[in-house]
Amino acid sequence: MDEIDRKILNLLQEEFPLDPHPFAEIGRRIGLEEGETLQRVKQLKENGLIRRIGVVIDPGKLNYTSTLCGVHVDEGRLMEVVEAVNRHRGVTHNYEREGDLNLWFTVIAEKEGDIEDLIQGLERTFSLKIYRFPKKRVFKIKTFFPM
Amino acid sequence: MCRIDAVMAAPNNILKAMPYDFPLTERPYRDIAVERGMSEKELIETLSNLRTEGFIRRIAATLHHRRAAYACNVMVVWRVPEEDVERVGRVMASFPEVSHCYERGRGSYWDYNVFTMVHGRSSEECADTVKRISTETGIVDFQLFASKREFKKTSLMVTNG
Numbered sequence: 001m002d003e004i005d006r007k008i009l010n011l012l013q014e015e016f017p018l019d020p021h022p023f024a025e026i027g028r029r030i031g032l033e034e035g036e037t038l039q040r041v042k043q044l045k046e047n048g049l050i051r052r053i054g055v056v057i058d059p060g061k062l063n064y065t066s067t068l069c070g071v072h073v074d075e076g077r078l079m080e081v082v083e084a085v086n087r088h089r090g091v092t093h094n095y096e097r098e099g100d101l102n103l104w105f106t107v108i109a110e111k112e113g114d115i116e117d118l119i120q121g122l123e124r125t126f127s128l129k130i131y132r133f134p135k136k137r138v139f140k141i142k143t144f145f146p147m
Numbered sequence: 148m149c150r151i152d153a154v155m156a157a158p159n160n161i162l163k164a165m166p167y168d169f170p171l172t173e174r175p176y177r178d179i180a181v182e183r184g185m186s187e188k189e190l191i192e193t194l195s196n197l198r199t200e201g202f203i204r205r206i207a208a209t210l211h212h213r214r215a216a217y218a219c220n221v222m223v224v225w226r227v228p229e230e231d232v233e234r235v236g237r238v239m240a241s242f243p244e245v246s247h248c249y250e251r252g253r254g255s256y257w258d259y260n261v262f263t264m265v266h267g268r269s270s271e272e273c274a275d276t277v278k279r280i281s282t283e284t285g286i287v288d289f290q291l292f293a294s295k296r297e298f299k300k301t302s303l304m305v306t307n308g
Contacts, residue, residue: 012208018191018198020174034173042171051209052168055194056302058204062159066263068251086299094299097222097292100257104222104292106298133262137232137250140240143209144265 001049004030008040009049013144016053059074059108065106066092067115067134070101073126078103081126083140101131158202158209161193164196167302209302217266219273219293223280224259227286232261244276259290 007030017025030130044050069085073081078096083092085105094105109115120131160297164183167197169175180307197203219288225233232250239261240248267273270293281287 009208009210013210014205014207016169016208017204018176018195018206019175020187022175023173034281038173040205045171046209051211051300052302053171053206053208054167054169054302055162055165055206056161056204056209058201061201061204062162068249070254070256082298092301094297095220095222096296096298097294099290099292101292102295129213131254131256132258133254135249135251136260137236139236139248139250140245141204141247143212143220143246144243 001047004032005040008037009044010049012041013055019045036092047071064108064110065115066106066135067119068104068106068135069119069130070133071124071128072101072106073103073128077126081122081128084125090114090118103133155173158197158200161197162202165194214265216268219267219270221265221270221277221294222292223263223265223277223289224257224292225261225263225284225285225286226258227261228284229260232295235252237282238260239280242276242280243275245280261286282292 008026009030011026016022019025020036023038023041025032032040039140040090041050043052050063071081082094082104085094086102088107090107090109091105092108097104098103107115107118109118110111119132119136122128123130153278155234166179166236170178172178174187180187180264183190185193194203194206198206224277225235225239236248236250239245242265244265244267245263247262248268249262251262265273265276265280267276273293277289277291281289
């Protein structure tokens with residue numbers, strides 16, 4: 001990865017141009033031809049630096065609700081629980097963290113009831129006590145990693 | 148893939164038809180549009196409207212932050228007096244190292260009510276950011292929970308059923 005790749009990554013994180021020739025547009029900003037820009041982006045994707053390029057939706061605007069869940073899971077059963085949690089389409093994030101509540105995941109759904117059903121199902125199956133930290137106010141959602 | 152009538156379709160249906168990951172071609176919008184029976188121009192206009200209306204936050208790349216040298220991500224929970232949440236939330240959100248900042252319910256578990264995600268190249272960098280946030284907001288009761296393993300990270304996909 002060189003300086004040009006860094007510039008590309010910074011631009012792409014801010015915005016993928018809504019333009020018939022998005023790669024020409026990015027290239028124009030950093031002095032590259034369309035073809036080379038596209039080639040570099042492909043390479044950054046293949047190298048795994050870029051996860052995806054796409055539409056970032058505002059779930060709230062589409063009337064989705066979401067809840068953050070924290071739960072203590074014994075080490076020996078962790079992977080089993082992780083698999084069950086990840087199987088749900090409404091689970092968008094799932095992290096092992098330090099601390100007593102060692103597994104944290106977010107559940108998103110169109111109906112509040114669907115979130116509860118999912119959580120209660122997991123609680124029953126694995127005899128867990130899952131704590132819910134529902135979203136009340138959003139101050140920021142913007143992941144940008146300066147490269 | 149079903150055909151989309153750009154004029155008639157509800158935002159949900161248009162977003163349902165968008166690929167999670169755009170094709171890496173010279174004309175990605177044309178390629179997406181053609182598959183869905185739209186013109187490139189129609190698709191670009193539709194997406195532009197959805198962005199203006201706020202259904203689309205942005206169209207952009209998401210990185211693998213660990214591979215992009217941001218090895219550390221810490222969830223920090225803060226105890227903020229109710230009447231101070233608005234001010235503190237705004238200050239925390241202004242830190243570029245903070246990607247998410249929410250007021251959340253306490254979950255009948257603890258007294259912490261503001262949650263932030265802090266990113267850095269190392270745990271020292273993260274700890275330093277947290278210290279600066281604390282100084283700037285005056286919130287001194289907080290806890291850090293560093294991530295150990297990432298098991299899932301996706302974005303919401305609007306899908307059928």
